[in-house]
Amino acid sequence: MAQIVLKQIEKSFKQEKIIENLNVTIEDGSFTVLVGPSGCGKSTTLRMIAGLEQQSGGEIWIGDKCVNGVEPGKRNVAMVFQNYALYPMMTVKENIEFGLVNRKVPKQERERLIKEITEIVGLSEYLNKKPQALSGGQRQRVALARAMVKNPAVFLMDEPLSNLDAKLRHQMRTELIQLHKRLGATFVFVTHDQVEAMSMGDRIVIMNKGQIQQADSPMKIYDDPDNVFTAQFIGTPPMNVIHREAIFPYMEGQLHSDIHQVGFRPEKAMMTMEKKPIAGCVQFSARILTRETLGAEIIYQLEAKLGLVAVKSFLKPLEFANEVQISVPMKDLYYFDHEGKRARQYERSEERELVALGGGYA
Amino acid sequence: MTVWSRLRPYVMVAPSIAVFSIFFIYPIFYMIFLSFYNWDFINPVKEFVGFNNFVEMFQNSEFLQVLTNSLNYTILSVSLSIVISLGLAMWLNREGAWYGFVQGALFSPHIISLVSVSLVWMWLMDPKFGLLNAILEMFGMQKLDWLSSPDSSLLSLVLVAVWKGVGYNALIFIAGLQSIPKDMYEASALDEANRWRTFYKITLPMLSPTLFFLIIINLIGSFQVFETIAIMTNGGPVNSTNTLVFYIYEYGFRYFKIGYASAAGVVLLLVVGLLTLVYFKLLSRRVHYQ
Amino acid sequence: MTTASKSIVRVLNVTAMLVLVAIFVIPFLWMISTSLKSYSETVIFPPKWIPSEIMWSNFAAAWNSGPFLKYLMNSVVVSISILLLQFTTITLAAYAFARYSFKGDKLLFGITMVTLMIPGQLIFLPVYLLMSKWGLINNLLALILPFSSSAFGIFMLRQSFKQVQEELIEAARLDDAPEWKIILKIMVPMARPTLVTFALFSFIAHWNDYFWPLVMTTSDAARTLPIGISKLREVDGGAAWHILMAGNMILVIPILIVFSFAQRQIIKAFVYSGVK
Numbered sequence: 001m002a003q004i005v006l007k008q009i010e011k012s013f014k015q016e017k018i019i020e021n022l023n024v025t026i027e028d029g030s031f032t033v034l035v036g037p038s039g040c041g042k043s044t045t046l047r048m049i050a051g052l053e054q055q056s057g058g059e060i061w062i063g064d065k066c067v068n069g070v071e072p073g074k075r076n077v078a079m080v081f082q083n084y085a086l087y088p089m090m091t092v093k094e095n096i097e098f099g100l101v102n103r104k105v106p107k108q109e110r111e112r113l114i115k116e117i118t119e120i121v122g123l124s125e126y127l128n129k130k131p132q133a134l135s136g137g138q139r140q141r142v143a144l145a146r147a148m149v150k151n152p153a154v155f156l157m158d159e160p161l162s163n164l165d166a167k168l169r170h171q172m173r174t175e176l177i178q179l180h181k182r183l184g185a186t187f188v189f190v191t192h193d194q195v196e197a198m199s200m201g202d203r204i205v206i207m208n209k210g211q212i213q214q215a216d217s218p219m220k221i222y223d224d225p226d227n228v229f230t231a232q233f234i235g236t237p238p239m240n241v242i243h244r245e246a247i248f249p250y251m252e253g254q255l256h257s258d259i260h261q262v263g264f265r266p267e268k269a270m271m272t273m274e275k276k277p278i279a280g281c282v283q284f285s286a287r288i289l290t291r292e293t294l295g296a297e298i299i300y301q302l303e304a305k306l307g308l309v310a311v312k313s314f315l316k317p318l319e320f321a322n323e324v325q326i327s328v329p330m331k332d333l334y335y336f337d338h339e340g341k342r343a344r345q346y347e348r349s350e351e352r353e354l355v356a357l358g359g360g361y362a
Numbered sequence: 363m364t365v366w367s368r369l370r371p372y373v374m375v376a377p378s379i380a381v382f383s384i385f386f387i388y389p390i391f392y393m394i395f396l397s398f399y400n401w402d403f404i405n406p407v408k409e410f411v412g413f414n415n416f417v418e419m420f421q422n423s424e425f426l427q428v429l430t431n432s433l434n435y436t437i438l439s440v441s442l443s444i445v446i447s448l449g450l451a452m453w454l455n456r457e458g459a460w461y462g463f464v465q466g467a468l469f470s471p472h473i474i475s476l477v478s479v480s481l482v483w484m485w486l487m488d489p490k491f492g493l494l495n496a497i498l499e500m501f502g503m504q505k506l507d508w509l510s511s512p513d514s515s516l517l518s519l520v521l522v523a524v525w526k527g528v529g530y531n532a533l534i535f536i537a538g539l540q541s542i543p544k545d546m547y548e549a550s551a552l553d554e555a556n557r558w559r560t561f562y563k564i565t566l567p568m569l570s571p572t573l574f575f576l577i578i579i580n581l582i583g584s585f586q587v588f589e590t591i592a593i594m595t596n597g598g599p600v601n602s603t604n605t606l607v608f609y610i611y612e613y614g615f616r617y618f619k620i621g622y623a624s625a626a627g628v629v630l631l632l633v634v635g636l637l638t639l640v641y642f643k644l645l646s647r648r649v650h651y652q
Numbered sequence: 653m654t655t656a657s658k659s660i661v662r663v664l665n666v667t668a669m670l671v672l673v674a675i676f677v678i679p680f681l682w683m684i685s686t687s688l689k690s691y692s693e694t695v696i697f698p699p700k701w702i703p704s705e706i707m708w709s710n711f712a713a714a715w716n717s718g719p720f721l722k723y724l725m726n727s728v729v730v731s732i733s734i735l736l737l738q739f740t741t742i743t744l745a746a747y748a749f750a751r752y753s754f755k756g757d758k759l760l761f762g763i764t765m766v767t768l769m770i771p772g773q774l775i776f777l778p779v780y781l782l783m784s785k786w787g788l789i790n791n792l793l794a795l796i797l798p799f800s801s802s803a804f805g806i807f808m809l810r811q812s813f814k815q816v817q818e819e820l821i822e823a824a825r826l827d828d829a830p831e832w833k834i835i836l837k838i839m840v841p842m843a844r845p846t847l848v849t850f851a852l853f854s855f856i857a858h859w860n861d862y863f864w865p866l867v868m869t870t871s872d873a874a875r876t877l878p879i880g881i882s883k884l885r886e887v888d889g890g891a892a893w894h895i896l897m898a899g900n901m902i903l904v905i906p907i908l909i910v911f912s913f914a915q916r917q918i919i920k921a922f923v924y925s926g927v928k
Contacts, residue, residue, distance in 0.1 A: 052822045073828025085819035089841040098837075099827030146827075370831070374748035375760055377741045378801035382767040385798035389778035390770065396778065403781075450672075464669055466915050467676045473911055473918060475860035477878040478904045481885075482683045485893050493682050496698040529676070533923050586773040589862050593882055607773045611867070614777045623777055630774055638769045 002063040002076070002153035002186050003028040004049060010057035011044055011210075019044060019210040022058070026203075031180045031187045033201030036233070038192055041210040043158055046190045050079050050156050062154060073102070075154075078147035082159040084139045086131040086146075092118075093127040096146050103150075117149045137168045148183070157189045161196065173200055194234050198222070206230050228340040231263055237299055237310040239263045239334070246306040250284045252330070256346045261336040266299065266312040268332040272325045281327040288322060302326070390631065396624035403618045415625035424601060425609070425626070432605040435516055436584040439523040443580060444573070447528040451535030452565075465536070468529035476526075476589035483522045484509065484594050509595055512602035519590050519603055527583075531576055538572030539565070571645075578641040585633055606630050683904070687711070687897035694893045707894065714899035717887050719872050723880035730792055730865075730876060731858045734799045738854060739847070741801035746809035747835055751821070768803035776867045783868060794868040795876070799858065805850050812846040813839055849921040852914070856907065877903055 004026040011019040019041045026032045034042040047053040049060060051072035060067050067075050086095050093114060100110045118124045121141040131139055140160065147155055157176075161169045177200060180187050191197055197204050198218045206213040206221065206229070213233075214226040225231035225239075232238040241263040248255055255262075270281075277283065286304035300311045304326065311326065335343040397415055399408040419425045450468065454461055471479060486493050487508035495505040508518045542565065550560045566573075588607040591597060597604035597612070604612075606626065613623035681701075686694060687710055689703040714720075748754075749761050779798060780789070788794040816839060824834045840847070862878040869875050884892075884899045911918055 050822075050826060052825065071828075072822070072825045077826070079823070079826050081819045081823065083817065083819060085817065085823040087820060087823070087838060089844075098824070098829070102828040102830075102833065146823075150827075368754075371748040371752040371754040371757070374744040378745040378803075378806060379760055379763060381741070381798070381801040382763055382803060384782075385779055386767045386770045386775060387763060389775035389782065392778040392781070393775065453668075460669070464673055466911075466919070467673045469919055469922075470676060470680075470908070470911060472922065473856050473860075473907055474904055475862065475878050475907070477860075477862045477882045478683075478900050481881070481896055481900050482679050485686065485897065486679060486682060488893070491695050491697050491699060491893075493678075493699060499698065525675075525679075530922060533919060537923050582771070586771050588773060592866070593862075593885070610777060614780070615867070620777070620781070627774065627777055634769070634771070634774060 003061075004154060004186065004188070005061040006045070006049075006058065007061070008058040009045070009048065009055050009060065011041070011048065011053070012056045017210070019055075022210070022212060024205060024212055024215060026186060026188060026205075028186055029184050030203050031177070031189065031201050032203045032205060033197040034188065034190045034205050034207060035192065035194060035197035035201075036207035036213075039209075040207040042190045042192075042207050045207070046079075046156050046158055046188060049154070049188065050077055051075050052079075073099075076152050077154040077156055078150050078152040079156040079158065080140075080143045080147050080160040082162055084131070084143040084160075084163075086139060086142055088131055091128050091130055092123060092134070092142050095131065095142055096149050099146065099150050113149050117145045120148070121145045136164050137172065140164065140172060144179070148179075152185065154186045154188065155183075157187065159191055160189075162191070162193070169196075176200065195236065198234065204234075206233060208233075224342075225334070226342055228261060228263070228336045231334060231336075235265060237266050237312065239265050240269075240309050241336070242306050242309075247282065250282050250306065252280075252282075256335075256343070258337050259335045259343050259346055260338045261340075263334040263336065264328045264332050266310045267297075267314075268328055269309070269311045270327045271300070271311055271313055272327065273321055275325050278327050280330050282330065282333065283325065283327045286324055286326050288324060393624045393627050393631070396621055397628045399621045401620045403620050408621075411621065415622050416628075419622065419625055419629075424604075427601055428604045428606060428609045429629075431516060431601075431603060432585060432587075435520060435523075435587060435603075435605055436581060438517070439520045439527070439584050440577065440580040442520065443524045443527045443531055444577060446524065447531035447576075448535055448573075450528060450532040451539060452561075454532065455536045455539045465529075465533060469533055470529065471526045472530040474526075477593060479522065479526055480590045480593035483518075483525075483590075487518055510599060512599050515595055515599060515602045519587070519594065522590055522594075523584065523587065527580065531580070534576055535569070535572060538569050542568045574641070574644050578637055578644075582634055582637050585630065585637075606633075680904075680908075683897045683900055686893055687901050689894050691892065691894055710894050710898035711902070714884060714895050714902065717895065717899075718880055718883060720877075720880055720902070722872060723875055723877045726792060726795075726874060727859060727877040730795045731855055733792075733796045734858050735851060735854055737796070737800035738802050738805055739851075742805035742809050742850075743835065743840060745801065746806045746813055747839060749806065750810045750813035764803045764806050768807060772798075772864055776864070780867055788868075790869050790871050790874045792874050795865055795874065798864075802850075802854065805854065808846055808850055809843055812843040816842045848917065852918050852921045856918070859907070 006022055006024050006026075009019060009022040010017065022041075022045065034045060036042050044053060048055045049062070051067065051070060055068075062075055062077065087098065090098065096114050096117065097110055100113065105113070114127075115124075118127060121144055123138065123141055123145060126134060126138060126142075131142060134142065143160070160176075161172050164172060173196065176187075176189075189200060201218060203215065204218055204221055205215040208229050214221055214230045216224075221230060222234055225234065228241055232241060241261050243261055244255055244259055247262050264282075270278075275283075275285070284304050284306060286302035286309060288300055289303050289308075290301040292299040292301075297312055297314045300313065302309045302311060302324070309326065331348045333347065335346050337343045396408075398410060398412060400411050400415075401408040454464055454468075489495060489505065489507050489510055492508070494508065498505055507514055509515050546564050546568070547560065550564055555563065586607050587605055588611065591603050591605060591608045592611070595603040597608050607630065610623045610626045610630065613619045613626065685701050685703065688706050688708075689700075689710075690705060690707050693700060693703055745764070749757065749764075783789055783791075783794045788797075820838055820842070821834055824838050829837070860878060861876070862882065865874070865876045865879050869879070872880075881899045881903045884896045887895050
């Protein structure tokens with residue numbers, strides 16, 4: 001089928017270089033999510049794969065073919081757009097059929113394909129409606145059907161769910177994952193939403209300022225971020241990252257001079273009322289600023305001498321407390337160097353549990 | 363990029379640009395060129411005369427009268443038309459079938475050929491058997507000579523122009539009025555501003571882009587008046603309705619003084635060009651306050 | 653305000669509106685009335701509104717006083733040809749200006765914008781000389797060619813092409829649609845309201861045009877309806893108002909009928925062309 005390889009991709013708009021020396025391999029049949037803040041170059045990357053945007057340098061390979069200079073329609077890719085981009089003057093059927101007609105697929109074959117695809121996405125009743133007459137979710141399905149009917153090796157999706165309401169978005173996520181399993185094609189999915197990225201991708205490529213920060217499986221990225229950006233981008237609330245000078249007084253032992261920042265996940269911190277020393281922990285006192293009750297868990301915003309800290313707790317004590325004690329096991333600390341990269345060699349991570357389940361209550 | 367995809371945009375604009383260049387841009391330059399020559403259209407030789415045509419023209423009392431006529435006609439018809447149509451717009455800017463009907467009636471002269479308008483008004487203004495004089499007499503007033511007296515002929519043409527133009531102007535004004543945010547009026551009502559104050563402080567400034575647009579468009583249009591004159595008065599009586607375009611037409615096609623007619627054309631070009639320039643200047647300075 | 657003064661205002665308002673409508677409708681009624689009168693009834697003062705005998709023969713007299721079938725055919729051919737040519741040229745040019753950036757695009761668009769401001773009344777003399785050099789005087793081409801593209805149309809259509817979402821075109825490109833198909837199947841249908849507006853505008857303008865055909869023709873072979881009607885003044889030394897008005901009806905009635913059916917659309921077309 002089709003793996004996608006980007007080799008030393010460069011992209012400039014006018015004088016400004018927005019992507020420089022981008023190298024990534026998107027494996028055949030994977031559900032790869034490109035995620036990052038707006039302006040990070042994720043959409044541009046997707047559009048370069050589609051051929052809608054010319055790269056300024058480097059090579060793009062789809063399958064065993066270099067597609068530089070190949071027209072978008074000839075790359076064997078399909079794309080689903082954020083606003084669906086359905087042709088408003090055509091019916092649902094004509095929308096789905098348009099690409100087939102352009103490829104001179106015979107009429108009988110077209111009818112068969114359309115029937116098959118619309119049954120899968122549940123649009124059979126709406127074939128003669130115009131897109132304006134459909135709901136957001138239905139339009140999304142038409143867009144998907146239009147992509148699927150071409151039977152492409154690669155599906156490119158540019159924030160396809162962001163125009164849907166929360167409930168529908170949830171449902172479509174599940175459907176897309178199932179669709180991916182069923183089709184076995186390569187999916188490249190762009191989103192700015194890290195929750196969406198984590199829940200959908202079997203591989204996540206995190207981008208920032210035109211550079212790839214980390215490309216890994218979701219769990220690996222969560223548990224073992226390569227740098228401060230990834231650590232803070234993935235996870236809600238984000239990882240607490242504290243300057244070495246601020247946290248040092250609360251730590252036992254030494255802190256190597258290469259270590260610039262220290263971080264810990266909000267759910268790894270233990271919160272207690274009374275001060276009692278626990279071995280192998282960073283401990284400090286803090287004042288509760290806000291409580292955000294999410295049901296199963298509560299997120300606290302705390303103010304401590306070392307700065308603002310978020311803590312996630314799965315129990316409901318301390319409801320009336322003001323001052324609390326925070327303890328973070330040393331094994332759950334992440335160290336970052338002066339460039340924001342992980343300084344794994346100094347961590348006590350060998351003791352860390354690899355699956356981030358449950359709270360940190362001993 | 364293939365050669366074709368680089369060439370494509372040029373191929374696509376080529377027909378239009380060719381039409382514009384051949385029939386609009388080039389003729390301007392050709393006209394300027396001709397204005398420095400004496401030529402009767404038949405003689406193969408064009409005689410270079412420098413600025414003679416212009417000198418002759420501005421010493422010609424007939425041309426000076428034509429210029430005065432054009433100016434009078436333009437100023438009168440534009441100011442009347444703008445004031446009346448603004449008043450009508452303020453009055454008729456309401457929802458409802460009746461208002462729609464009235465707006466339609468007002469607008470209908472605009473889509474009728476100037477030939478028809480001219481002929482109907484010629485007949486309305488007929489001094490012996492015309493309806494206008496009949497109405498005047500019905501109200502006990504004196505009959506007028508309308509087009510057949512040099513004192514009233516130009517005014518009669520102004521009347522026709524205003525009749526034909528106010529509907530269009532009023533509808534543009536209404537479109538302009540409707541684009542003024544309602545909350546501005548609500549705010550001014552809360553400030554207990556009276557009607558005139560509201561008009562001067564809100565309506566007029568917010569309407570100023572529309573107003574300037576209409577003034578300029580009407581000015582340019584009025585300077586080019588031809589049809590009504592050619593059909594209703596032929597420039598008379600005694601040159602009282604002879605205006606620029608008609609003058610150029612007569613000198614070009616009746617007297618075959620191509621060079622001289624071109625020189626008059628250059629004068630019209632300057633007027634239209636100047637007005638256009640003013641319009642774009644104002645447009646770029648954004649005459650409203652948003 | 654009290655209810656009494658309110659209703660007085662209302663009565664005044666309705667009266668004023670009736671007077672206003674009368675000012676714009678009476679000339680047309682006067683035309684209709686005259687066109688049905690006999691000659692002797694046009695020369696009585698004060699005039700009568702209702703003719704004692706309806707003279708349908710006036711229309712035949714007007715129609716037969718010149719080659720009116722020829723005029724009508726010429727008018728139809730000229731207006732329709734201009735419209736079809738304009739559709740082609742402005743669609744292509746507007747698409748290029750809206751969607752491509754190419755060397756010199758600003759200059760070429762500038763030429764278009766300058767043309768927008770040049771009226772026919774300014775350049776008829778040199779264009780006449782050009783046409784006569786090409787031997788096109790008294791040829792319908794002289795009436796068609798200068799208007800085979802429209803700067804105004806390009807300007808309008810470019811605006812509405814620009815408003816089409818970029819994604820629609822990209823989707824079509826991914827659907828392997830060639831450029832001509834994107835124009836015909838996506839852009840033109842999306843810009844349909846603009847094209848209808850422009851068509852109404854252009855058709856009415858050229859159907860009514862008197863000036864250009866007057867300048868470019870010297871014989872009946874290439875004359876159009878407005879010229880023909882205006883020449884009815886020569887019938888009976890200009891005194892045959894009943895014939896003149898009957899002829900005038902032939903010119904006005906089609907437009908008025910179209911207007912009464914598509915009033916909203918036509919008003920929108922003209923107002924839009926003014927506000928843009």
